[in-house]
Amino acid sequence: MSTVIGGIVRRELSAYFSTPIAWVFLIIFVFMTALMTFTLGDLFGRGQADLGPFFSLLPWLFMFFLPAVSMRLWAEERQTGNIELLLTLPVPPATIVIGKFLAAWAFVALALALTFPLWLTINYLGEPDNGKVLAAYLASWLMAGAMLAAGSLVSASTRNQVVAFVVTVFLLFLLLWPGMTAAELESSTSGFARFFTELASAVSFLSHFRRLADGIVNVADGLYFVGTIAIFLVATGLMLEWKKTHAL
Amino acid sequence: MISCYRISKRFHDHTVVRDLTFVAQTGEVLGFLGPNGAGKTTTMKMITGYLPPDTGEIEVCGLNVQAQPLAVKRCVGYLPEGAPGYGEMRVWDFLRFIGQMRGLRGSALQAGLERVVWLLDLEKVATQRIETLSKGFKRRVGLAQAVIHDPQVLILDEPTDGLDPNQKQQVRELITNMAQHKTIILSTHILEEVNAVCDRVIIIANGQLVARGTPHQLEMYSRYHRAVSFEADIPFTVLDQLKSLPCVLDVEYHARRKQITVIPTQGLYIFDEISHFLRQHDVVVRRLRMEAGRLDEVFRNLTGSQSTDVNQVVDETSRVNLGALR
Known part of the structure; x- marks a missing residue:
């Protein structure tokens, strides 16, 4: 079975790299993260040797970049008709769903790894807590996984990659946004606001990510992302099955 | 062997396949004949396990498709309509990917690859990207992926559609050569193909079986039979x-x-x-x-207008079948 998953992951990755998608994505992603960290995040002006600005901007960059990675996962298969080929192979559909997801996740891992010049910069400028940086990178990667799994679900629901992209951006915004509201409402003391704050921070990617990225290693927050990945991947499988009969 | 017993399939409120029953034996090429939208492709998708039937039973190689989908998929080779493939992949890599997915490893994989590349005459294009190939080569790549694991059952959806006469001839020869030890179902709306490759034919219109028999038997329904x-x-x-x-x-x-x-x-x-x-x-x-009879006329009569005489022909056909066939 592992060779089968490996085969799918390899094919997906080679599909990214045999088209301009991968190169365009990697170059612009790395460029944008650096640019925004130095301008919007004001890395130098803060006078602190950490990657705080980078990690606080990353969720919003992910919101636009990751849908570009996940949009083709299934929409393209449906568009080309290869979905029939794929789903009549003697491989459980779950294996294919997971294989495709892992390929996208590995690709994002590479993109994250390529932001290493930022890490080199702060190490040159000062003495950052590298353990904390590593934890934040891991948190980013975990959150990216959850976002890609959500994108995989959206991609499975359409044959149009542009639709998949736009809907995924919107869905990711909905998943991030409650975390912002939570931060705003934190100061409020009314019971209703308290309840809403807790609810928002419980469902939002952002609050879980912030805690992890702050170096607060928390099993619950980690499990939250792993669970989210699992839920979206199961939903992807169900969507594929449902779409076979309900959309020609 | 493939047997479909009273299978039906609905999409939304549209019944695409209605109470279809037929059997295809080993060593037989069964042709699905019917106008576009008759339900041929949907039926094939159900046999390959891609779509579940709403009602009815499908057995392939003695296995129930819904109970043992993976075992069935293992013994089936499928050429989907239009024969796609991953355009950005090279022919050899694509075939190797399919081979791996079908459980071929090491020397078995290598042997399978070499066999289909030779069988479908793909040496020249083995290192080309699929998207750069002509229609004929793309179709051959599609056929190659369908037979790489030497399946007992082959389901071919319009295998010669869009090919030039020479390529059609090649594909037909290939099918005929493979037919001996396999069960092959192919769909077509090219009537000459029926005489060229099919041992038996079923004609489907509006998701229903309207006639079955050997090409010769079907020709007997033509007014030109013995003309x-x-x-x-x-x-x-x-x-x-x-x-x-x-x-x-x-x-x-x-x-x-x-x-x-x-x-x-x-x-x-x-x-x-x-x-x-x-x-x-x-x-x-x-x-x-x-004249032996004109299949195109039979085809038009059976599938053109859905009226009571169609049902009559079915009854007649079934009666002939009971006597002359199994």
């Missing part, structure tokens, strides 16, 4: 006389080609009588021959 045709300069008076013979149902005259077709009453054998008549009237005849 006598010839070319001649024939006076109209003689033509009228010919028409008035009791064994003649109708006479068709093609003015440009000077071709006359004499259609018999109720499929009677009239060849001797007609040739005798022509000799009597001193008609100089070229290309006198007896």
Whole structure:
């Protein structure tokens, strides 16, 4: 079975790299993260040797970049008709769903790894807590996984990659946004606001990510992302099955 | 062997396949004939395990498709309509990927790859990207992926669609050569193909089976079955006389080609009588021959207008089948 998953992951990755998608994505992603960290995040002006600005901007960059990675996962298969080929192979559909997801996740891992010049910069400028940086990178990667799994679900629901992209951006915004509201409402003391704050921070990617990225290693927050990945991947499988009969 | 028992499939409120029952034996090429949208592709998708039927049972290689989908998929090779493939992949890499997914490893994989590349004459394009290939080569790549694991059952959705006559001939030869030890179902709306490759045919219209039999048996439903045709300069008076013979149902005259077709009453054998008549009237005849029947006419009659006589033909066909077939 592992060779089968490996085969799918390899094919997906080679599909990214045999088209301009991968190169365009990697170059612009790395460029944008650096640019925004130095301008919007004001890395130098803060006078602190950490990657705080980078990690606080990353969720919003992910919101636009990751849908570009996940949009083709299934929409393209449906568009080309290869979905029939794929789903009549003697491989459980779950294996294919997971294989495709892992390929996208590995690709994002590479993109994250390529932001290493930022890490080199702060190490040159000062003495950052590298353990904390590593934890934040891991948190980013975990959150990216959850976002890609959500994108995989959206991609499975359409044959149009542009639709998949736009809907995924919107869905990711909905998943991030409650975390912002939570931060705003934190100061409020009314019971209703308290309840809403807790609810928002419980469902939002952002609050879980912030805690992890702050170096607060928390099993619950980690499990939250792993669970989210699992839920979206199961939903992807169900969507594929449902779409076979309900959309020609 | 493939057997479908009373399978039906609905999409939304539209019934695409209705109560379809048929069997395809090992060593047999079964043709699915029918107009576009008749339900051929949907039926094939159900046999390959891509779509579940709403009702009915499908068995492939003695296995129930819904109970053991993976085991069934393992023994089936499938060429989907249009024969896609990953355009950005090279032919060899694509075939290797499919081989791996089908559980081939190491030397078995290598042997399978070499066999299909040789079988489908793909050496020249093995390192090319699929998107750069001509339609004919793309189709051959599609066929190659369908047979890489040497499956017992082959499901081919319009395997020769869009190919030029030479390529069609190649694909048909390939199918015929493979047919001996496999069960093959292919769909087509090219009638010449039916005679060329199919041992038996089922005609589907609006998701229903309207006729089944060997190509020859289906030709018997044509009014041209045992019709006598010839070319001649024939006076109209003689033509009228010919028409008035009791064994003649109708006479068709093609003015440009000077071709006359004499259609018999109720499929009677009239060849001797007609040739005798022509000799009597001193008609100089070229290309006198007896027709087997015209499949395209049978096809149009069975699938063109959905009326009560269609059902009648089905009943007749079934009766013939019970006697002549299994």
